[in-house]
Each structure stands twice: as C-alpha cells, then as structure tokens.
Amino acid sequence: MTTTAKIAWTGISKRFGAQVVLDGLDLAVAPGRSLALLGRSGQGKSVTLKLALGLMKPDAGQVLLDGVDVTRQSEAERRASFRGIGMLFQGGALFDSLPVWENVAFRLINADGVGRAEARERAVEALSLVKLAPEVADRYPSELSGGMQKRAGLARAIVGTPSLLFFDEPTTGLDPITAGAINELIRDRVTSLGCTAVSITHDMASARTIADELAMLDNGRIVWRGRADELDHADHPLVRAFVTGQSME
Numbered sequence: 171m172t173t174t175a176k177i178a179w180t181g182i183s184k185r186f187g188a189q190v191v192l193d194g195l196d197l198a199v200a201p202g203r204s205l206a207l208l209g210r211s212g213q214g215k216s217v218t219l220k221l222a223l224g225l226m227k228p229d230a231g232q233v234l235l236d237g238v239d240v241t242r243q244s245e246a247e248r249r250a251s252f253r254g255i256g257m258l259f260q261g262g263a264l265f266d267s268l269p270v271w272e273n274v275a276f277r278l279i280n281a282d283g284v285g286r287a288e289a290r291e292r293a294v295e296a297l298s299l300v301k302l303a304p305e306v307a308d309r310y311p312s313e314l315s316g317g318m319q320k321r322a323g324l325a326r327a328i329v330g331t332p333s334l335l336f337f338d339e340p341t342t343g344l345d346p347i348t349a350g351a352i353n354e355l356i357r358d359r360v361t362s363l364g365c366t367a368v369s370i371t372h373d374m375a376s377a378r379t380i381a382d383e384l385a386m387l388d389n390g391r392i393v394w395r396g397r398a399d400e401l402d403h404a405d406h407p408l409v410r411a412f413v414t415g416q417s418m419e
C-alpha cells in the first residue's frame with residue numbers, strides 16, 4: 171500500500187515572461203517527514219512554496235495537499251485546505267502596526283475565531299517555544315532585532331498546531347546558538363507532533379539537523395534527493411559544492 175503524500179508537486183511548470191523557473195517539477199513529501207529543499211539562489215525554491223500556498227498559480231501541473239489539487243480550488247476551499255499549514259516567510263513578514271502577540275495570534279483571531287484572551291495566551295506560549303520572553307509580546311516588530319523578528323515569525327508559523335510547516339530560510343541571520351535552538355524546535359515539531367515540514371535553507375548544518383531528506387532544485391527540477399547521511403557521499407557536483415562550500419568550477 172502506498173501512502174498519500176502530505177504534499178506533492180507534480181509536473182509543475184512556472185514561468186515569468188520568458189524566464190522558465192520551474193520546468194516539470196516533481197516532488198513529494200510523505201506525512202511526518204521533514205524535507206530540506208536546497209538550491210542555488212534564484213532557482214525557484216520560494217516560488218515552489220508560494221505555489222503550494224496558493225499565492226501563485228502554476229502554468230501546468232498540480233499541487234496535491236493530502237491528495238487534493240489545491241491549484242484548482244475556489245478561494246473558500248483553498249482557505250479551508252490551508253488551515254493546517256504554518257509558514258515562516260523569509261524575513262519574518264510581520265505586520266508593523268500590530269504588537270508581536272497579535273502578529274503571532276493573527277490567524278487564531280482572524281480565521282479560527284479564537285477569543286483575544288486565549289489567543290494572547292497561546293501566542294505567549296508559542297513565543298516561549300522560540301525563546302522569546304513574555305515581555306516581547308507587547309512590543310512592535312520595529313522594536314525587535316532581525317533575529318527576534320525571525321523567531322516571532324516562527325512562533326506565528328507554529329501557533330495553530332499545523333500539520334504541515336513551510337520554512338523559508340528559518341536560521342538565516344541568527345547567531346549559531348539561536349539557530350541551533352530553532353533547528354531543534356523544528357525537529358521537535360516533526361518528531362513529537364508528527365508534522366510534515368518543508369524547509370528552504372542554505373545552511374547545511376541546519377539542513378542536516380532538521381531534515382530526514384534533502385532535495386536539490388536546479389534548472390526547474392529536482393536533480394538529487396537523498397537522506398542527510400547520504401550527503402557526504404553524494405556524487406552530484408552541485409550537492410558536493412553545497413557540502414564542501416566550494417564552487418563547481
């Protein structure tokens with residue numbers, strides 16, 4: 171018996187004008203697995219996540235969430251499908267006009283109908299998971315350092331106990347200690363809560379910690395996929411370049 175993938179991109183093509191970004195992308199992640207999506211800058215990693223979130227439409231292909239094609243859903247169906255997804259955007263993407271706790275609790279209040287008092291409590295709890303003190307809850311994003319904003323964005327991603335998590339560069343800009351804590355937290359969500367995770371990262375140490383599997387996106391397709399323990403023996407030149415940090419030339 172084959173298990174339905176939690177999330178699968180099948181035959182996805184996406185271009186912007188004359189620029190072909192994704193060219194028949196096939197990628198599937200089984201429930202409860204954590205995959206790191208690697209690739210050189212500008213290869214379409216963020217676009218791949220945006221397609222899965224319905225923020226962009228593919229030119230061809232399907233994005234299957236629990237086996238259901240989300241690219242052809244109505245707005246209302248799409249909103250229901252995406253209830254269980256948590257996302258950390260590059261740079262945090264917080265609303266400047268809202269205090270941190272309301273940023274974290276945004277979906278609880280606006281989509282899930284949770285009362286403000288309970289939403290605040292859950293936001294503070296999520297903040298503590300990402301090592302932000304309760305006092306931070308009432309500050310505004312502009313009063314936080316870049317690393318703190320990132321952690322607040324992460325708290326927002328995990329607050330609704332999602333079953334699928336997307337992380338776009340979760341540790342970029344963080345000091346190694348905080349990055350380590352964030353990696354452990356992501357790992358913990360997958361291991362103890364059974365979440366499925368797809369993370370974009372350039373940080374190979376992070377990829378090894380958070381991911382069961384890694385996939386390399388290049389020229390619009392997955393050119394290598396393997397387990398973290400297979401990385402050091404991979405013979406794909408691009409994977410080798412990522413592992414050694416040396417250029418391919």
Ligand SMILES: Nc1ncnc2c1ncn2[C@@H]1O[C@H](COP(=O)(O)OP(=O)(O)OP(=O)(O)O)[C@@H](O)[C@H]1O
Nearest residue numbers: 186189191209210211212213214215216217218370
């Ligand atoms: N809305 C858009 N309109 C036009 N071009 C876009 C749009 N979104 C992305 N692109 C282009 O698609 C390509 C892939 O972008 P994407 O952000 O997915 O790359 P990436 O692999 O995530 O890169 P990085 O690692 O630098 O974040 C880039 O050339 C980018 O300019």
